Amino acid sequence: MTAQTKIQGATPRQWHTIKLIENPYLRYGFLALVVVYFFWSLGTLDIDWHRVDSGMTRAGNMFSRMVPPDFGRWELLVKGLVESVQMALAASFFGMIVAVPLGLCAAVNLVPKPVYLVARTIIVLSRTFHEVIIAIFFVKIFGFGPLAGVLTLIVASASFISKMLAEDIxxxxxxxxxxxxxxxxxxxxxxxxxISPQALPRYLGVSIYRLDANIRHSTVVGIVGAGGIGQVLAASFSRYDYDFSLAILIAIVTIVFVGEFFSTWVRGRLR
Amino acid sequence: MLTVENLTKVYPTGAKALSDVSFLVDEPKVIAIIGPSGAGKSTLIRCVNRLVEPTSGKVLLGDTDVISLNRRGLRKARRRMGMIFQEYNLVERLTVMENVLSGRLGFVGFWRAYRRKFPSDDVAAAFRLLDRVGLEGYHNTRADALSGGERQRVGIARALMQAPDLLLVDEPTASLDPKTSRQIMRLLVELAHEAGTPALVNIHDVALAQTFSDRIIGLAAGEIVFDGSSDQLTADVLTRIYGEEDWSTTIRTDDDNDNGMTEGSDEGKQKGRPEKDQGSIPEASAG
Structure with a gap:
């Protein structure tokens, strides 16, 4: 009896998981700081509630002018869509090609260290900037139109696919x-x-995913003038043709859905 | 056949994996390399075909000085050394046949390899080998669909496809269950003897080493502390290799009746009547 109590006394009867910050003062202090900062930053944002209010009525106004969507200028719409899809296809194709040598050179287990570092630097640099910023550059260099858009998407696709490929290898x-x-x-x-038999299925999968992403991104880069449906959308907004805008948005949603389904279907078959 | 002289390997971390290892392989025999984990067994085998670059020393394969070869020469030398791995290391998305034929990669041109159009002699040899290792009809199965024992059989066939002058075998049974281990070792030893190819086999199972090898090299802390026939392996020697332990249950005694060197396991039980001296592998089965 006494022996048993002694053993029980020596054995810990309480246990808790290891906390991220062991010291309770530090832990709760940190939490309190986060809460205080949150409210302080809300105060400094200086939100003007009147503008929010008038924005709401403007939003209502805009949405009411959007319906019903106007598909009257469907020729312009289809032309923009086709251009976007073509931009996405071309960009995915060339991106895939550029990504192979770049991805191989960025795999640390295949190439000497200097080659690896150069390739990784290229990838990181091209991923640093958002597509829209790259698109602005290309529009400045090559002028308005799909060429700038395609080049933008090639840069984005190549860096994305090559990074995935390198990681895979x-x-x-x-x-x-x-x-x-x-x-x-x-x-x-x-x-x-x-390498090729082991990495090929995922490379194709990533490329198909990228094609899907390129369709979405091609609509965005159009807004800064790099061609495609995005450019049509931006124009319609600036002319207050909100009903046409809604038609374009519906078309974009449709095409992105189709792309998404296609991409999922193909990747499912690649397993 | 193979001469290793004063082979030393110091890793960049400063760890000395091998120091002054020398030995000579002049007969087509199976040589087991035993030793505790970290003794340098894997490093030793990989220094022979320079998957690991030795720091200093000499490796002669026949008359070829392997260490001084340039990349092209090294590839040619590697064709003459078949390697078998603990984790089988098959290319998993490829079929059994493609894996076996990869043993000929050093011999065929790029486009043949790319189109998988190997010379018909190679294909015939691959089918024969698959048959011999007991994988008849598996040629179109993907490697990742095989069990461990089956994968190792493919690994053995791949190594033998090279028609090598030397087999380098790194822990062939460490990932297998005891029964499969014995089957694989038996197959390996039989095929090595049939082909008249010497084999360096890293193995940490002392009993398996004793049963299936003609000669044992004991490594401890990167140095050879024993080199002799398997019946010379005494408790004393094991202590030298591994350190102090009760070895009485590990060492095979004369009344153990599995000599492991018979044609097939069942057949062997009947005809493999224990003879007086089983310490060394009977040369008879080598043909």
Missing amino acids: ENLPPGQLEAVRATGASFPKLLIYC
């Missing part, structure tokens, strides 16, 4: 590469016999 089990190297295979043979 880096995640290859090192043993498989080692085994194929050990047979006396050269690097090109390693590429076609080990």
Whole structure:
């Protein structure tokens, strides 16, 4: 009896998970700071409630002018849509091609360190800027129109696909590469016999996803004048043709949905 | 066949994996390399085909000085050394046949490899080998659909496709269950003997090493502390390799009746009547 109580006394009877911040004062102090900062920043935002109020009525006005959507100028609409889809297709295709060498050079387990660093730098730099900013550059250089849009999307696609490809190759089990190297295979043979079969399905999957994303992004870059349906949309807004705007928005939603379904379907079949 | 002289490997971290390792392989025998984890077994095998670059020392494959070769020469030398791995290391999305044929990658041109159009002699040899390792009819199965034992059989076939002068085998059974381990070791040893190819086999199972090898090299902390036939492996030697422990249950005694070197396991039980000296592998089965 006494022995048992002694054992129970020596054994801890309480246990709790390890907290992110062990010290309770620090933990709750930090929490309190976050709350205080939140309310302080709300105060500094200087939200003008009158403007919110008048904005609401304007919004109501705009939405009422939007319905019913006006599909009267459907030729312009279809032309914009086709241009957007073509931009997306072209950009995905060239992006896929550019992404292969870039992705291979960005895989640390394949290439010497300097090559790796250069390739990674290129990828990081092109991912630093949002598509819209890149599009503004290209519009300034090549003028308004789809060329600037396509170039923008190529840059964005190539950096995205190559980053995914590089990460995929880096995640290859090192043993498989080692085994194929050990047979006396050269690097090109390693590429076609080990890396390509292992990485190809995901590369295609990512590319199809990117095609879907490019359809969405092609509508955005159009707004800064880089062609496609986005440019038509921006024009309709600036002319207060809100009913036409709604028609365009509906068309965009439809095309993005179709792209999404297509992309999901294809990727499902690639497993 | 293979001469290793004063092989030393110091990793960039400063860890000395091998120091002054020398040995000679002059007969087509199965040599087991045993030793505790971290003794340098894997490093030793990988230094032979330079998957790991040795710091200093010499590796001679026949007359070829492997260490001084340029990349092109090294690829040619690697064709002559078949390698088998613990984790099988098959290219998982490829079929069994493609994996076996990858043993010929060093011999065929790029476009043949790309289109998977291997010479018909190679294809015939691959089918024969698949048959021999017990995977008849599996040629179009994807490698990731196979069990561990089956994968290792493909791994063995891939290595033998190279018609190598030397087999480098890294822990072939460490990921397999005891029964499959014995089957795989038996197959490996039989095929090595049939082909007349010497094999360096890393293995940490002392009993398996004793059963299936002709010669044992003991590594401890990167140095060879034992090199002799498997019946010379005494408790004393094991202590030298692994450190102090009760070895009485590990060492195979003479009345153990599995000599493991018979043609098939069941057949072996009947005809493999224990003979006086089983310490060394009977040369008879090598042909």
